[in-house]
Amino acid sequence: MSREHEQGMSVIVKTITRLTVGLILLYGIYILVHGHISPGGGFPGGIIIALSFIHLMLAYGKDAALKKLPRYVTSFLEGFGALMFLAIALLGFSGGYFFLNFISKGEPFKLFSAGTILLSNLAISLKVGAGLFAIFVALILFRFDDEGEEE
Amino acid sequence: MNYFAGMIPFFVVLALGGAFLVSLAGRRLKIFPDIAGLLTTFSLLLLSVLAVIAVSGGGLLVYSIGAWRPPVGINFVLDGLAAFMLVTVNLIAFLVSLYAVNYMERYTDKWKFYTLFLLMLGGMNGVIITGDMFNLFVYLEIASIASYALVAFGTEKHELEAAFKYAVMSTVGSLFILMGIVFLYSYTSTLNMAHMALVLAQRGTSNILLMVSILFIMGFGLKAALVPFHAWLPDAHPSAPAPISAMLSGVLIKSLGVYALCRVFYNVIGINPALSSVFLVLGTLSMLIGVFLAIGQWDLKRLLAYHSISQIGYVILGLGLGTPLGIVGGLFHLFNHSVFKSLLFLNSGSVEYATGTRDLNKMGGLIKKMPVTGRTNLVASMSIAGIPPFNGFWSKLIIIIAAVQAQEFFYAFWAVLASILTLASFMKVTKYCYFGRLKEKLKGVKEVPVCMKVSMSLLAIICILGGLLILPRGESLFLGKAGYSLLKGTSYGNEVFEEVNK
Numbered sequence: 147m148s149r150e151h152e153q154g155m156s157v158i159v160k161t162i163t164r165l166t167v168g169l170i171l172l173y174g175i176y177i178l179v180h181g182h183i184s185p186g187g188g189f190p191g192g193i194i195i196a197l198s199f200i201h202l203m204l205a206y207g208k209d210a211a212l213k214k215l216p217r218y219v220t221s222f223l224e225g226f227g228a229l230m231f232l233a234i235a236l237l238g239f240s241g242g243y244f245f246l247n248f249i250s251k252g253e254p255f256k257l258f259s260a261g262t263i264l265l266s267n268l269a270i271s272l273k274v275g276a277g278l279f280a281i282f283v284a285l286i287l288f289r290f291d292d293e294g295e296e297e
Numbered sequence: 298m299n300y301f302a303g304m305i306p307f308f309v310v311l312a313l314g315g316a317f318l319v320s321l322a323g324r325r326l327k328i329f330p331d332i333a334g335l336l337t338t339f340s341l342l343l344l345s346v347l348a349v350i351a352v353s354g355g356g357l358l359v360y361s362i363g364a365w366r367p368p369v370g371i372n373f374v375l376d377g378l379a380a381f382m383l384v385t386v387n388l389i390a391f392l393v394s395l396y397a398v399n400y401m402e403r404y405t406d407k408w409k410f411y412t413l414f415l416l417m418l419g420g421m422n423g424v425i426i427t428g429d430m431f432n433l434f435v436y437l438e439i440a441s442i443a444s445y446a447l448v449a450f451g452t453e454k455h456e457l458e459a460a461f462k463y464a465v466m467s468t469v470g471s472l473f474i475l476m477g478i479v480f481l482y483s484y485t486s487t488l489n490m491a492h493m494a495l496v497l498a499q500r501g502t503s504n505i506l507l508m509v510s511i512l513f514i515m516g517f518g519l520k521a522a523l524v525p526f527h528a529w530l531p532d533a534h535p536s537a538p539a540p541i542s543a544m545l546s547g548v549l550i551k552s553l554g555v556y557a558l559c560r561v562f563y564n565v566i567g568i569n570p571a572l573s574s575v576f577l578v579l580g581t582l583s584m585l586i587g588v589f590l591a592i593g594q595w596d597l598k599r600l601l602a603y604h605s606i607s608q609i610g611y612v613i614l615g616l617g618l619g620t621p622l623g624i625v626g627g628l629f630h631l632f633n634h635s636v637f638k639s640l641l642f643l644n645s646g647s648v649e650y651a652t653g654t655r656d657l658n659k660m661g662g663l664i665k666k667m668p669v670t671g672r673t674n675l676v677a678s679m680s681i682a683g684i685p686p687f688n689g690f691w692s693k694l695i696i697i698i699a700a701v702q703a704q705e706f707f708y709a710f711w712a713v714l715a716s717i718l719t720l721a722s723f724m725k726v727t728k729y730c731y732f733g734r735l736k737e738k739l740k741g742v743k744e745v746p747v748c749m750k751v752s753m754s755l756l757a758i759i760c761i762l763g764g765l766l767i768l769p770r771g772e773s774l775f776l777g778k779a780g781y782s783l784l785k786g787t788s789y790g791n792e793v794f795e796e797v798n799k
Contacts, residue, residue, distance in 0.1 A: 225321040232314050238363065244306040245363035 154207040163205035170198040174275075181267040182260040188270025196275040200282050208286055220280045227272030234262050234269060301351035305360040305373045307344060308383065308426055309436075311337055312419030316412045323408025330411040331398050337415060338391040341422070345383035352380050353774055355781070359428065359796045366797055367428065368492035374428035374793055377778025381628065382425045382556050384775075385635050386548045388759075390418050393547075396643050396752035397540040399745070400650060404538065410450060417443035417544065421552040428793065430478050430488045430565075437474065437520070437553055441467050444549055448537045456536040463533035470519030470526070477512035480505055494565045494790030506566060513561055514575060521554020523613065524583040527606050531590070534605065535598035535655070539646020542598060546605040547639035551631055555612055564782075564789035568619060576617025581708055584610030584715040592722040597645045597655045597730065600722065601638065604681065607715060608634045614712060615696040616783075618703050625772070625780040626695030632776075633688040633763055637680040640756040644674040647745045647753065648730065657726065662735030666742040669750045671731045673757040678727055680760045682720035688763030695767070 154160060178191025203211035238246030252259035315337035323330040351358060357376035361367065394414065401407050420440025427433050445467070449460030482488055484505050485496040497506070519526040530550070534542050562568055587607030594600035612634065615627025647670040648663065649655055664671030680689035693716055700709035744750070765771055785792070 222321065225317045228317040229314070229321065232310065232317070236310065241364075243361070243364040244310075247363065 154210070155205050159205050163201060167198050167201055167205075170201060171195060174198060174271075178267055178271045179257065179264065182263040183255050183257070188267035189274050191267065192271030192273070192275035193278060195271065196278040196282075199279055203282070203286070208283070212283070215279065217280070217283060220276045220283065223272050224276035224280060227269050227274075227276060231266060231269035231273065234265050238262075301347060302358040302360050302375075304344060304347070305358065305375055305426060306362070308341065308348075308422040309419050311341055311344075312415050312422055316415035316419060319408050319415065320412040323411065327407075330408040334394040334397070334411045334414065335391075338387065338394045338418070341387040341418070342384075342391045345380065345387045348375055348380040348383055349775060349778075351375070352377055352778060355778065357782075357792055357796055359793055361797065367793065368487050368489040371432050372428040372489065372491075372793075372797075373426045374491070375426055376782045376789075376792075377780075378556075378560070378628075378782035379425050381632070381775060381779035382552055383422065385632050386418070386421050386425065386552055389544065389547045389635050389639050390414075392752045392756055393540045393543050393639065393643070395755075396543075396646075396749050397538075399748045400540055400646055401538065403650065404450065410447070410538070413443045413447050413450075414541070414544070416440075417447065417549070421548060424552055424557060428490050430481065430490055430493065432488075433490075433557065434471070434475055434478055437557070438471060440549065440553055441471060441520075444541075444545060447541045448533045448545075450538055450541065451536070459532040459536035463529045466519065466526075466529040470516045473512045473516035473519070477509045477516060480509045480512070484509075490560075490565050491790040491793035494567075494787045495794070497566060498787050498790070510562070510566060510572060513558070513566075514579075517554050517558040517561070518579065519554075521550050521558060521609055521613070522583075522606050523554075523579045523609065524586050524606065525579075527583065527587070530606060531599055531602045534602040534642075535596065539598075539642055539649065542602075542646070543639035543642040546602065546642055547635045550605065550609060551612070551635065555609065555616070555631060558613075559616055559783055563784075563786055565787070567787045573617050573619050576613050577705065577708055580610045580612070580614035580617055581711050582610070583607060584614065585711055588715045588718040588722065592718060592725070595657045597648065597657055597660075597726065598642065599655075600657075600726065601641050601645060604641075604719065604722070605634075605638055607719065608638065608681065610715070611693065611696055611712065614708060615692075615699065618696075618699050618705065620699055620703050621780060621784055622695060622702060623699035624783050625776050626692055626699050628779050628783075629767065629776055630689075630692035630696060632766070633680065633692045633760075636756055636759050636763060637677040637687075637689060640673060640677040640753060640760060641681065643749070643753050643756065644670050644677065647749055650745055650749070651742045652739055657729040659736065660730045660739070661733040662731070663739065663742065664731040665735060666739065667744045669744060669753060673753040674731060675727065676757040676760050678723040680763075682723045683716045684720070686761075686764055688760055688766075691764045691767050 174191050174194030177186035177194055178188060181187030181191060199211055199215055235245045238244055238248055241248040247261040249261035251261050315333050319330050319333050352375060357374060360373040362371045401410050404410065417440050420436045420443060423436030424433055424440065427436060445460055445464040448463055449457050481493060485493050487493055487496060522530040534545050537545060562572055584607050587603050587610060591600050591603030591607060594603060612627045612631045615623045615630060651667060652660065680687035683690045683693040697709050697712050700712060766775055
C-alpha cells in the first residue's frame with residue numbers, strides 16, 4: 147500500500163469530507179432524538195453517527211479517526227449502552243413491571259414525550275454505533291496487522 | 298400474580314447484565330470475570346430451582362413485559378417444560394464456569410470469554426422462557442452468534458475454519474426459522490405463541506402449515522444437528538475450548554434445537570401422526586449414523602461430537618413417539634445427556650490440558666496419573682453407553698420400553714443396536730486413553746487444578762444419582778411436569794390466556 151493511502155484519500159475527498167462530516171453527524175443525532183415521533187430511532191441514528199466517523203476514517207486514514215474516538219472509548223460506550231438499556235428496563239420495576247414506561251408520557255408529538263423511549267433510543271444508539279465502529283476498526287486493524295507480519 | 302412470576306425476567310437480565318458488566322470492568326480487574334461468571338451462573342441455578350418449585354402445582358406462570366398483556370405485548374411463560382430446561386441449562390452452565398476458572402488460564406483475554414459465555418447463556422434462557430415467536434428468534438440469534446465467536450476463541454486456523462462453517466450453516470438454519478415465522482405471522486396475524494395456537498386451532502389445517510412445518514424442521518433440526526443437517530457439528534464442537542464444547546454439546550443444541558422444536562410443534566402447531574413419523578425417522582437416522590461415524594474417530598473430541606448427534610437421535614425418538622412414557626423418556630435422556638456429555642467434554646479438556654494432545658493413539662494409562670479425570674470419565678462413559686445403574690441406562694430403557702409399548706418394534710431394535718455400538722466406541726476411548734500402558738512421553742503428566750476436579754466430580758455424582766429422578770417423587774416434580782407441558786398440546790394457548798386474565 148502506498149504512502150499516500152495511509153494518509154487518506156485525495157484533496158478533493160478530504161475537502162468534501164470536511165464539509166459533510168458534521169452534517170452527517172447532526173443528521174444522525176436528529177434521527178436519533180426524533181425516533182419516537184418520526185421514522186428512525188436508536189438503531190438508524192446510531193448507524194448514521196458511526197458512519198460519520200467511518201467517513202472520517204476513509205478520507206483521512208485511521209489515525210485521524212482513532213484520535214477522535216479511541217478504541218477503549220468505543221468498547222466502553224458499547225458496554226455502557228447495553229447496561230444503560232438494561233438499567234432503563236430494570237427501572238420499570240419501580241412501577242412493578244420489567245420494561246414499564248415509568249416516566250410521564252407528556253404530550254404526543256412533542257420532542258420530550260413518550261417517557262423512556264427517548265432514553266432507550268439513546269442507549270441503543272450508543273450500543274449500535276459503537277458496535278458498528280468497533281467492527282469496522284477491527285477489520286481495518288486486522289488487515290494492517292496481517293500485512294505487517296508479511297513484511 | 299404468583300410471587301415467583303415477578304422473578305421471571307431475571308433469567309435473562311442476570312445473564313445479560315453479567316455479560317456487559319464483565320465487558321466493562323473485566324479488562325482492568327483480573328479477578329472480576331471469574332467472580333462475575335460464577336456468581337451469575339450460581340444465582341441463575343438457584344432461580345431455576347425455585348422455578349421448578351413455583352410450577353410444581355401444575356399450572357404455568359405468565360409475565361407480561363412492560364405491563365402490556367398478550368397478545369399485544371411480549372410475554373414470558375414459565376411452565377413445567379421451561380423450568381425443566383432452565384435447570385438443565387443453568388446447572389451445566391454453573392459447573393462449566395467453575396471448570397473454566399482454571400481451564401481458561403491457557404487463553405488470553407478471559408473477560409472476552411466470560412462476556413460471550415454469559416451472552417450465550419442469556420440467549421438460551423431467553424429461548425426457553427419466551428412466549429413470543431419473534432422474541433424466540435431474537436434470543437436464538439443472540440445465543441448462536443455468541444457461540445460462533447466462542448468456537449473461534451482460540452483463533453487457530455482450523456478453529457476459524459470450523460467457526461466459519463458453523464456460522465454459515467447455522468445462519469442458513471436461522472433464516473429457515475425466520476421464514477417459517479414470517480409465514481406463520483402472515484397466516485395468523487399474531488406473533489404471540491399462545492395466541493397463535495388459538496388462531497391455528499380455529500382455522501384448521503392448511504398447506505401453509507405444511508410449508509411452515511418443513512421450514513421449522515429444517516431450521517431447528519439444523520440447530521439440533523439432526524442427521525441430514527449435522528455437518529457443522531463435528532467441526533464446530535471439537536474446535537471450541539473444552540468448557541464451550543461442553544456447553545454447545547450439552548445444552549446449546551438442546552435448548553435452541555430440541556426444546557424449540559418441541560415447543561413449536563407440540564404447543565403451537567400441534568403434533569400429528571405425519572410429524573411424529575418424521576421425528577421418528579430423523580431420530581433413528583441420527584442415532585445410527587452418528588454412532589457409526591463416531592466409532593472410527595481417533596480424535597477424542599471429534600468422537601464425542603459424533604456421539605452428540607447420536608444421543609440427540611434418542612431424544613428425538615423418544616419425543617417423536619408421542620406417548621406419555623416416550624416423552625418423559627426423551628426429556629429424561631435430554632437431561633442425562635447434558636450431564637454426561639458435558640462431563641465427557643470436560644474430561645477431554647482435562648486430558649488436553651495435561652498432555653496437550655487429543656489423539657487417542659498418543660495416550661494411554663492416564664488413569665494412574667490423573668485419577669479424578671480417569672474415574673469421572675469411566676462414570677460418564679458407562680452412563681452414555683447405558684450400563685446400569687447410571688442415569689443413561691434408565692432413560693434409554695424408558696425410551697425402548699415406550700417404543701415397544703407403542704408397537705414400534707423396528708425403532709426399538711435400532712435403539713438397542715445404537716446403544717451397543719456406543720458401548721463399543723467408549724470401550725475404545727477408555728482402553729486407549731485411560732487404561733493400557735503409560736506412554737514414555739506422558740510420564741510427567743500431572744492431575745488438573747482443583748476447580749476442574751471439583752466440577753468434574755460434581756457432574757459424575759449427578760450421573761450416578763440422576764437415575765433417582767425416575768422414582769415417583771422426582772418424576773412427578775420434575776420430569777412429569779415437563780412431559781405434561783408437551784402432552785397438553787395446543788391447549789397451551791388457552792392456559793396462557795386463563796392465567797393472564799385471572
